[in-house]
Amino acid sequence: MSVxxxxxxxxxxxSPCGSWESFTAAIQAxxxxxxxxxxxxxxxxxxxxxxxxxxxxxxxxxxxxxxxxTYITLNTIVYDHDLKLMETIVDKAKACHIDAIxxxxxAVMAYAKKVAMPVHISTQANITNISTVEFYAHFADVMVMAxxxxxxxxxxxVREIQRRQITGPSGNLIKIExxxxxxxxxxxxxxxxxxxxxxxxxxxxxxxxxxCRKTYTVIDKEDGNELEIDNEYIMSAxxxxxxxxxxxxxxxxxxxxxxxxxxxxxxxxxxxxxxYREAIDAIEQGTYTKEKVEQWKTELxxxxxxxxxxxxxxxxxxxxxxxxYGSKATKKKIxxxxxxxxxxxxxxxxxxxxxxxxxxxxxFLISGPTTGLLQGTVTELxxxxxxxxxxxxxxxxxxxxxxxxxxxxxxYKIVPAK
Numbered sequence: 001m002s003v004x005x006x007x008x009x010x011x012x013x014x015s016p017c018g019s020w021e022s023f024t025a026a027i028q029a030x031x032x033x034x035x036x037x038x039x040x041x042x043x044x045x046x047x048x049x050x051x052x053x054x055x056x057x058x059x060x061x062x063x064x065x066x067x068x069x070t071y072i073t074l075n076t077i078v079y080d081h082d083l084k085l086m087e088t089i090v091d092k093a094k095a096c097h098i099d100a101i102x103x104x105x106x107a108v109m110a111y112a113k114k115v116a117m118p119v120h121i122s123t124q125a126n127i128t129n130i131s132t133v134e135f136y137a138h139f140a141d142v143m144v145m146a147x148x149x150x151x152x153x154x155x156x157x158v159r160e161i162q163r164r165q166i167t168g169p170s171g172n173l174i175k176i177e178x179x180x181x182x183x184x185x186x187x188x189x190x191x192x193x194x195x196x197x198x199x200x201x202x203x204x205x206x207x208x209x210x211x212c213r214k215t216y217t218v219i220d221k222e223d224g225n226e227l228e229i230d231n232e233y234i235m236s237a238x239x240x241x242x243x244x245x246x247x248x249x250x251x252x253x254x255x256x257x258x259x260x261x262x263x264x265x266x267x268x269x270x271x272x273x274x275x276y277r278e279a280i281d282a283i284e285q286g287t288y289t290k291e292k293v294e295q296w297k298t299e300l301x302x303x304x305x306x307x308x309x310x311x312x313x314x315x316x317x318x319x320x321x322x323x324x325y326g327s328k329a330t331k332k333k334i335x336x337x338x339x340x341x342x343x344x345x346x347x348x349x350x351x352x353x354x355x356x357x358x359x360x361x362x363x364f365l366i367s368g369p370t371t372g373l374l375q376g377t378v379t380e381l382x383x384x385x386x387x388x389x390x391x392x393x394x395x396x397x398x399x400x401x402x403x404x405x406x407x408x409x410x411x412y413k414i415v416p417a418k
Contacts, residue, residue, distance in 0.1 A: 182260025278306030
């Protein structure tokens with residue numbers, strides 16, 4: 001008798017959360033699950049606003065209310081002095097009904113297995129073959145493949161799991177997860193030592209200072225000639241984008257598609273989640289088209305990105321590198337003010353203008369821990385209940401918005417990036 005997987009045919013969309021704003025926005029945009037860091041034992045310990053063990057109960061309650069799953073990234077290398085903290089995090093996660101721990105260190109896997117806490121194997125474990133899948137099946141039900149595999153290799157691993165009926169601790173067939181969108185590292189699945197060498201800041205402890213994103217010169221040690229690398233950041237890979245061949249990814253039989261980006265902004269999390277949610281649904285419904293793909297790629301280009309390429313999945317290239325520093329987003333947000341209050345009866349938000357100006361017809365974005373992300377176009381502006389064409393620094397003003405805003409919310413104006 002075959003062992004059945006406990007998942008439906010639809011791919012689980014897994015979104016990053018580096019803040020309460022991103023957590024709320026990911027839910028709004030349609031994720032099936034979120035992953036996030038706790039304390040310092042995660043691979044984004046320096047670049048995102050990590051949660052604490054005291055936040056877990058609230059995270060779990062919000063997730064259960066919205067019927068999404070929660071995964072903690074406890075995926076750094078672990079030293080002896082980290083063991084007590086690691087055990088505290090795992091114990092608290094289990095007590096708060098967090099769905100799984102994402103791990104690469106065997107100490108984490110062993111302790112989680114001891115206390116019956118579900119484990120997902122991190123991409124940092126560099127799983128590239130079916131024998132390694134069989135080894136980790138003693139610890140985990142879900143495994144993230146190394147990011148350097150082709151889709152054909154991923155498909156073969158999924159096929160072998162089904163053929164060999166490889167099950168995890170739950171008794172269900174092993175699920176395979178891959179990255180679908182976001183930053184790529186020049187090192188094999190993030191195993192990089194550059195920042196440790198240069199600044200004693202280990203990327204494998206979540207403290208990467210991103211040496212690879214900088215410009216360099218090359219010096220000939222024999223004659224001293226110095227060359228500047230022209231037009232390429234030779235170690236800085238473009239961002240992964242798979243939305244234009246997501247149907248091929250679905251055909252591999254994977255169970256989870258992960259969006260990278262716990263260190264990125266709330267609008268990135270919202271936009272990436274929204275686009276991939278729509279794309280996954282379109283594949284399920286048979287409405288996935290080139291026209292929709294172009295629209296999704298246009299939307300994805302509006303938020304932080306270093307340019308897009310297809311990674312290693314299609315087996316075409318060894319790498320595509322940036323030709324400039326920073327983001328290539330087509331739009332950027334400018335902070336202009338903060339929320340004051342919301343008048344629910346009239347669906348009006350009131351704000352304090354702190355910088356720049358806002359004019360009818362401008363695009364706006366509002367973000368906050370509970371609000372998540374709201375965006376739209378300004379259709380009306382009022383100061384002291386008098387209609388205005390624009391507002392300036394110092395004004396207390398209002399405009400129509402259908403969703404509640406809060407005093408902790410930030411207001412941005414969206415403008416072309418160049």
